[in-house]
Amino acid sequence: MTTNTMLRWGLYGILILFALFYLMPLFVMLTTSLKSLEEIRTGSLLALPRAITFQPWLEAWSSACAGTQCEGLRPFFWNSVLMAVPAVAISTVIGAINGYVFAQWRFRGANLFFAAILFGCFIPFQVVLMPMARMLGLMGLAGTIPGLIFVHVIYGIGFTTLFFRNYYVTIPQELVRAARVDGAGFFRIFFAIFLPLSLPIITVSVIWQFTQIWNDFLFGVSFSGAGSQPVTVALNNIVNSTTGVKAYNVDMAAAIIAALPTLFVYVVAGKYFIRGLTAGSVKG
Amino acid sequence: MPILEIDHLQKSYGDTHILHDINVSIDEGDFLVLVGPSGCGKSTLLNCIAGLEPITGGTIRIGGRDVTGVSPKDRDIAMVFQSYALYPTMSVARNITFGMQVRGVDKATQAAKLAEVARQLQIEPLLNRKPGQLSGGQRQRVAMGRALVRDPRLFLFDEPLSNLDAKLRVSMRTEIKKLHQDLNASIVYVTHDQIEAMTLATRIVVMKGGVIQQIGTPAEIYNRPANMFVADFMGSPAMNLIPARARTEDGATRIEIDRDSGGPLVITDPVARQLPAEIVLGVRPEDIHEATGQAHLPGHAPEAGGEVLIDVVEPAGADTFAVTHLGGTPVTARLRAESAVRPKQMFPLAFDLSKVSYFSPQDGLRLN
Numbered sequence: 264m265t266t267n268t269m270l271r272w273g274l275y276g277i278l279i280l281f282a283l284f285y286l287m288p289l290f291v292m293l294t295t296s297l298k299s300l301e302e303i304r305t306g307s308l309l310a311l312p313r314a315i316t317f318q319p320w321l322e323a324w325s326s327a328c329a330g331t332q333c334e335g336l337r338p339f340f341w342n343s344v345l346m347a348v349p350a351v352a353i354s355t356v357i358g359a360i361n362g363y364v365f366a367q368w369r370f371r372g373a374n375l376f377f378a379a380i381l382f383g384c385f386i387p388f389q390v391v392l393m394p395m396a397r398m399l400g401l402m403g404l405a406g407t408i409p410g411l412i413f414v415h416v417i418y419g420i421g422f423t424t425l426f427f428r429n430y431y432v433t434i435p436q437e438l439v440r441a442a443r444v445d446g447a448g449f450f451r452i453f454f455a456i457f458l459p460l461s462l463p464i465i466t467v468s469v470i471w472q473f474t475q476i477w478n479d480f481l482f483g484v485s486f487s488g489a490g491s492q493p494v495t496v497a498l499n500n501i502v503n504s505t506t507g508v509k510a511y512n513v514d515m516a517a518a519i520i521a522a523l524p525t526l527f528v529y530v531v532a533g534k535y536f537i538r539g540l541t542a543g544s545v546k547g
Numbered sequence: 548m549p550i551l552e553i554d555h556l557q558k559s560y561g562d563t564h565i566l567h568d569i570n571v572s573i574d575e576g577d578f579l580v581l582v583g584p585s586g587c588g589k590s591t592l593l594n595c596i597a598g599l600e601p602i603t604g605g606t607i608r609i610g611g612r613d614v615t616g617v618s619p620k621d622r623d624i625a626m627v628f629q630s631y632a633l634y635p636t637m638s639v640a641r642n643i644t645f646g647m648q649v650r651g652v653d654k655a656t657q658a659a660k661l662a663e664v665a666r667q668l669q670i671e672p673l674l675n676r677k678p679g680q681l682s683g684g685q686r687q688r689v690a691m692g693r694a695l696v697r698d699p700r701l702f703l704f705d706e707p708l709s710n711l712d713a714k715l716r717v718s719m720r721t722e723i724k725k726l727h728q729d730l731n732a733s734i735v736y737v738t739h740d741q742i743e744a745m746t747l748a749t750r751i752v753v754m755k756g757g758v759i760q761q762i763g764t765p766a767e768i769y770n771r772p773a774n775m776f777v778a779d780f781m782g783s784p785a786m787n788l789i790p791a792r793a794r795t796e797d798g799a800t801r802i803e804i805d806r807d808s809g810g811p812l813v814i815t816d817p818v819a820r821q822l823p824a825e826i827v828l829g830v831r832p833e834d835i836h837e838a839t840g841q842a843h844l845p846g847h848a849p850e851a852g853g854e855v856l857i858d859v860v861e862p863a864g865a866d867t868f869a870v871t872h873l874g875g876t877p878v879t880a881r882l883r884a885e886s887a888v889r890p891k892q893m894f895p896l897a898f899d900l901s902k903v904s905y906f907s908p909q910d911g912l913r914l915n
Contacts, residue, residue, distance in 0.1 A: 440599050441632035445646035445693075446620035455645070459636035 329500035339497030358423020366431035383421035406488025557604035625694035829904035835880035838895035852897035
């Protein structure tokens with residue numbers, strides 16, 4: 264065996280080790296969620312379940328207690344869907360139009376505007392909590408799902424604008440000029456020429472936004488009311504409301520359920536995500 | 548009636564002046580070429596004509612109508628871009644019909660016009676392909692098809708051949724010229740290639756630093772350049788610009804040029820010209836021949852020249868270029884292929900004084 268192939272195997276060995284390391288928590292969660300409480304108490308953390316039970320999953324989905332409400336994650340899961348889907352869609356659409364303007368329709372002060380929007384990406388969540396609470400109150404959206412959608416759209420625009428702008432600057436300006444000579448206007452050019460080119464970057468924007476919004480806890484816990492809490496907040500409440508024994512298996516099942524949608528999005532669209540991130544180097 | 552009139556056009560970005568007092572006018576059927584080195588403002592001027600760039604001052608009229616503030620789509624123009632700017636997600640057919648579609652032309656007319664243009668440019672087999680599946684020359688044709696289908700008052704071409712390889716460029720050049728003749732179209736064409744300018748144009752505008760240096764027919768520009776910049780820019784190999792001294796004597800003009808070996812080369816122009824003492828003599832390589840020592844042809848200026856030391860000989864097939872050193876600069880002569888010229892030897896050269904230009908060394912302007 265040459266040194267080269269030995270190095271290669273060494274590299275694979277290290278990579279496999281890291282992969283196992285990262286997969287370990289998932290393995291523990293999955294196995295624990297399929298064990299009975301009895302088995303958890305007596306068995307080892309890393310052991311496979313002796314008798315597989317789906318009871319903890321059922322409980323986590325429909326009957327675990329989050330505070331005083333004992334309906335499982337189900338209602339909160341739907342809250343998250345109702346929040347995330349419109350928020351992702353709206354922030355992506357606005358980001359696309361913003362990016363199109365910044366990349367192809369230079370106007371006086373465009374750089375300053377773009378810098379301001381970029382700055383928005385770097386503002387920590389905590390800083391905007393108080394002003395946002397006041398805003399939502401004034402708009403009558405406090406404690407509602409539309410209120411959460413509003414917050415996430417505002418917070419996401421900085422990122423989506425950046426994505427689309429960086430993608431659209433790679434499209435030659437002569438395309439816009441040709442379309443203008445052909446008689447097309449601002450929106451016509453956007454819908455007929457730019458949008459059909461945008462699938463890779465739309466995928467990036469959707470994955471990024473969906474992950475951010477679905478996983479968000481701080482805005483969810485700050486701006487939601489009794490009926491509008493997202494799944495992350497409910498998960499926290501389920502784990503924290505214990506009556507006597509701590510139901511690790513239910514907690515683990517609940518955590519996996521809460522994480523499933525983002526996992527699903529990555530598996531389905533992850534390929535396009537990587538492609539979209541590197542799309543700038545590809546000529547149209 | 549002029550198809551395009553540009554009157555005192557100014558263009559600046561803040562304090563940076565891009566175009567200074569541009570005045571151009573062309574008639575229907577003219578092929579106007581804007582030529583100049585990169586950064587001379589020729590593309591900006593074209594974009595101003597198209598309405599893609601707002602202008603700072605002056606007026607633009609197309610077909611007698613003032614279009615100064617009018618948007619590109621209402622100027623009755625069509626444009627071909629350097630990068631072709633084909634819409635990448637649309638088929639060739641849709642690329643060509645997009646403009647008509649935007650304008651709400653009915654389907655039957657669209658199809659008829661598409662078929663006509665496709666036949667004219669021989670791109671019928673390509674109509675269902677995407678631009679990404681086309682070669683450079685094919686893209687170029689589609690871009691022209693998109694302009695032709697509009698049937699505009701004025702065509703604008705922005706360096707349309709510069710992305711093609713040398714061979715294709717020459718054949719597309721011929722096709723554009725043919726198209727111009729067949730359609731009797733009015734065209735404004737931007738290029739940095741002076742050969743393209745000479746071969747295509749009915750009128751040439753030479754630009755430098757946002758200022759028009761000269762406007763004229765290709766022959767005027769070539770034979771009587773208005774200044775040293777035009778003289779140097781147009782023609783390949785470039786016109787020889789030789790520093791010299793002039794004085795009027797016995798009703799003739801005596802020109803003295805420094806030579807490396809021996810005394811100065813003295814030639815006599817039989818016309819008494821009012822020239823300053825210091826001049827720059829402009830003479831094209833083909834206007835320097837092998838001196839025969841015989842009487843010149845009737846009606847021609849007398850043969851004027853002398854023996855010079857040849858530095859380099861470059862045979863180029865049809866011609867042989869001989870490079871010597873006069874007045875402190877290299878001077879190229881275009882000789883017959885079978886010429887007996889040899890490097891590092893003395894050789895008799897004669898200037899055709901009926902075709903030379905005299906320039907002022909101070910401002911570079913033409914003196915004769």
